[in-house]
Structures are given as C-alpha cells and as structure tokens.
Amino acid sequence: MYSVLIPTLSGNSMNTKIQQVCISDLWNWLETVVDPEIPVLTILDMGIVRRIEIRDNGQLTISDLEGRTNANVPVNPENARLLVFVTPTYTGCPAMNMIGAHIRLELAAHGFSDVTVREVLQPAWTTDWIPESARHKLREYGIAPPEQEARIERLLFSEVSVTCPRCQSRNTEKLAEYGSTACKALYRCKDCLEPFDYFKCH
Amino acid sequence: MRDFLLLLADNTQILGHRLGEWCGHGPELEIDMAMTNLALDLVGQSRNYYQYLAELEGKGRTEDDLAYLRDAREFRNCLLVEQPNGDFARTVARNFLFDSWHFFFLQALCNSNDERLAAIAAKSLKEVTYHLRWSSEWVIRLGDGTEESHRRIQDAFDHLWTYRGELLTPAPFETEAASAGYGVDLHSIKPLTEDKLADILYQATLRRPEDGWMQSGGKTGRHSEHLGYLLAEMQYVQRAYPNSVW
Numbered sequence: 161m162y163s164v165l166i167p168t169l170s171g172n173s174m175n176t177k178i179q180q181v182c183i184s185d186l187w188n189w190l191e192t193v194v195d196p197e198i199p200v201l202t203i204l205d206m207g208i209v210r211r212i213e214i215r216d217n218g219q220l221t222i223s224d225l226e227g228r229t230n231a232n233v234p235v236n237p238e239n240a241r242l243l244v245f246v247t248p249t250y251t252g253c254p255a256m257n258m259i260g261a262h263i264r265l266e267l268a269a270h271g272f273s274d275v276t277v278r279e280v281l282q283p284a285w286t287t288d289w290i291p292e293s294a295r296h297k298l299r300e301y302g303i304a305p306p307e308q309e310a311r312i313e314r315l316l317f318s319e320v321s322v323t324c325p326r327c328q329s330r331n332t333e334k335l336a337e338y339g340s341t342a343c344k345a346l347y348r349c350k351d352c353l354e355p356f357d358y359f360k361c362h
Numbered sequence: 363m364r365d366f367l368l369l370l371a372d373n374t375q376i377l378g379h380r381l382g383e384w385c386g387h388g389p390e391l392e393i394d395m396a397m398t399n400l401a402l403d404l405v406g407q408s409r410n411y412y413q414y415l416a417e418l419e420g421k422g423r424t425e426d427d428l429a430y431l432r433d434a435r436e437f438r439n440c441l442l443v444e445q446p447n448g449d450f451a452r453t454v455a456r457n458f459l460f461d462s463w464h465f466f467f468l469q470a471l472c473n474s475n476d477e478r479l480a481a482i483a484a485k486s487l488k489e490v491t492y493h494l495r496w497s498s499e500w501v502i503r504l505g506d507g508t509e510e511s512h513r514r515i516q517d518a519f520d521h522l523w524t525y526r527g528e529l530l531t532p533a534p535f536e537t538e539a540a541s542a543g544y545g546v547d548l549h550s551i552k553p554l555t556e557d558k559l560a561d562i563l564y565q566a567t568l569r570r571p572e573d574g575w576m577q578s579g580g581k582t583g584r585h586s587e588h589l590g591y592l593l594a595e596m597q598y599v600q601r602a603y604p605n606s607v608w
C-alpha cells in the first residue's frame with residue numbers, strides 16, 4: 161500500500177495568511193526539474209537555467225543561478241510575471257522544448273500563470289559549470305563526468321583518459337565519439353569490461 | 363546581412379539533412395548514431411540563423427517558412443554540402459572538407475561585430491570542434507586503412523575537390539559582410555584550413571588532388587541538380603499540407 165500525501169486546507173489555515181513565497185522558493189521548485197536525458201541531474205545542476213527575472217507591480221528583480229541572488233525577495237504569484245532564461249547544452253538539443261514545458265508546469269503548480277521561458281546563447285554553455293556534487297551524481301548513475309576544462313584546442317587535439325565510473329580504472333578506451341546523445345561518447349572499461357557513457361567536455 | 367545569414371543557415375541545414383539521410387543506413391550502429399548527432403547539431407545551428415533572419419525581416423515569416431517554403435534558386439548554400447552522400451568514404455570526405463573550413467570560419471565569426479552572430483558562432487564552434495575531430499579521424503582511418511578503404515577515400519577527395527574552391531571564394535555579399543565587420547574575411551582563414559587539410563591528408567597517406575577548375579554558383583542560387591531532389595524530400599510535408607504544425 162502506498163500512502164499519498166495530499167495538501168489539505170485545515171480549518172485553521174483557512175484564516176491565516178497564505179505563506180509568503182520568495183525567490184528562493186522559485187529556485188527550490190526549479191531544482192525538482194530534471195534533464196530528461198540524464199534524469200539524475202536537475203536543470204540547475206546542469207546550469208541550464210541562468211537567471212530569473214521577476215516583474216512584480218512594476219518592480220524588476222533579477223536573480224542569477226550563480227549565488228541565487230535576491231533569494232529573500234518576496235514574490236506574489238498572482239501578479240508576478242516570470243521570465244526564466246535558459247541556455248541550451250547543444251544547439252540541436254531536442255530536450256530543450258520539454259525542459260521549457262516542465263519549467264512552466266512546475267511554476268504553474270505553485271500558482272504562477274505568467275511564465276515565459278527564453279533561450280540565451282551567451283555565454284555558451286560549458287560542462288565546466290557542472291559542480292562536483294553533480295559530477296558525483298553522474299558517477300553514481302554510471303556516467304563518467306567530463307574530465308577536464310573545456311578548451312577548444314584541447315578538445316580538438318588531445319585524447320583524454322577517462323575513469324570508469326564503476327571500478328575507477330583509468331584503463332579505458334573510446335568506442336565511439338557520439339554515444340546515446342550528442343553530449344556523450346561511448347567508452348569501454350578494459351578492466352571490468354563494462355561499456356559506459358562519458359559526458360564529453362564541452 | 364540577409365544573404366550572409368542565408369548562406370550560414372542553408373549550409374548547415376542542407377548538410378544536416380544529408381547526414382540525416384544516413385539514419386538507419388550507417389555502416390555500423392555507432393557511425394549511424396554519430397552521423398545523426400552531427401545532423402542534429404547542424405540543423406540546430408541552422409535554426410539559430412533562420413530565427414535571427416526571421417526576426418530581422420520582421421515580416422512574420424518564421425524559421426519554418428525559411429527552411430520549407432523557398433525554392434532551390436533562393437538557397438545560398440555552397441555546392442559541396444548538397445552533394446549526395448555516395449558511399450561512406452564520400453560522406454566522410456565531404457564532411458571533412460566542410461568541417462576543416464567551418465571550424466576556422468566560426469572561429470573568425472566569433473569576432474563578428476554583430477553580437478548575435480558572435481554568440482551563435484561561439485556556441486556552434488564547440489559542436490563543430492567535435493565534428494572536425496570525427497571527420498578527421500575517419501579520413502585517417504580510411505586512408506591509412508585497407509587497400510579498398512584507401513582507394514575509396516582517395517576517389518572521394520578527387521571527386522569532391524572541385525567543390526572546395528567555393529568555400530574559400532567570397533560571394534559579393536560575403537565581401538560586403540567582411541568589410542562591414544559582421545562577416546569573415548575568407549582570405550584570412552585560408553592558410554589555417556590549408557594547414558589542417560595538409561596535416562590530415564598526410565596522416566591518412568592520401569594525395570592532395572590538383573587544384574584545377576573549381577565549381578561555383580551555390581552561393582548565388584545556381585545549384586547542382588541534386589538540391590532540387592533534396593528539397594523535394596525535405597519540404598514535402600509543408601508543401602503537401604500547407605501550414606501543418608506539430
């Protein structure tokens with residue numbers, strides 16, 4: 161049997177003021193939206209959401225992913241118009257439309273009806289934005305995280321040595337430059353013999 | 363600006379479509395997936411240019427109208443990208459000739475005085491880095507492979523060489539774009555692409571074909587017969603069911 165938690169309005173809370181929403185709540189809700197192709201990472205782990213602009217009663221507040229600025233500023237779901245800036249990982253990434261829809265759904269579930277998701281290209285997304293905590297999640301999931309700083313010259317000429325996410329061996333080989341998605345390459349571990357995805361530097 | 367944007371959009375759109383034709387037909391699963399991923403990148407890049415152009419026009423045309431509702435004469439892509447896939451070697455040679463130009467072109471376009479173009483270039487360059495790497499590796503593998511693979515990739519380069527000249531020969535609108543500061547001076551990237559080509563052909567034990575008479579015309583809308591067939595397929599749904607949407 162599963163128990164389902166349904167939020168209810170108890171007699172008591174009917175009379176009290178609705179709890180105030182502030183910008184940090186927006187970030188916490190967005191934190192629940194995952195990358196459909198790597199469901200172990202959220203769109204914040206990936207650095208896909210860059211900033212939120214909130215227009216509330218003629219007042220503009222900007223909150224950046226980096227540092228989650230203005231986190232304590234209150235927002236009123238009734239009036240606020242939200243502009244969520246996202247950046248695609250790859251230009252042809254088919255997941256972007258879905259991510260945009262999930263952002264709007266998630267915020268709508270918390271009463272925000274006026275939400276626009278806008279794509280920005282600058283600065284170009286890079287795997288360097290993926291924090292260590294997310295790299296750890298990737299390893300646990302069986303995907304080797306990007307190994308080095310993403311610099312064009314390096315990507316073009318050097319071969320990276322990739323660590324097997326299962327047994328930590330560095331004795332691995334590349335099977336294909338393009339794996340199950342554009343952002344991953346297919347590798348094989350020569351010690352445990354398991355194939356695995358490598359999240360390419362980008 | 364219009365023709366210059368169309369050149370960039372159509373190059374990536376048409377090559378993306380050609381690579382998409384390999385879907386389900388690749389010589390092995392990994393190569394099949396690689397080529398469709400390359401196609402996805404290129405089509406994504408072309409969308410950025412089409413969207414920008416549609417905004418600049420401000421006539422209510424969308425990216426889809428630009429891709430699906432123009433005739434061959436209105437396409438500005440160079441002839442190389444519309445050439446049929448042929449065998450795998452020919453596709454690899456065509457992609458390498460394009461990538462070894464595209465990479466340096468985008469590097470230069472990152473310095474465009476048009477912010478939007480510079481941003482699209484910086485974004486695309488990251489993807490095209492992997493494209494160049496992929497096609498370079500395959501040129502080497504085929505050239506320095508078996509007798510048959512060597513012969514096929516050499517034939518492919520010999521056949522496609524005549525389309526290479528157009529990449530480095532500016533159309534009037536490109537010269538205008540370069541002098542206005544939003545485009546790329548093709549003369550400045552020529553030595554870079556030549557070096558890359560020489561290096562990879564050497565590693566692949568391949569002979570650089572002679573520079574002879576070069577084909578041209580794609581950038582001004584005079585295309586080979588192949589583009590019409592490609593568009594007939596690519597545009598079929600929009601032409602048969604006008605205004606249909608997903």
Ligand SMILES: [Zn+2]
Binds near residue numbers: 327328350354
């Ligand atoms: Zn292993």
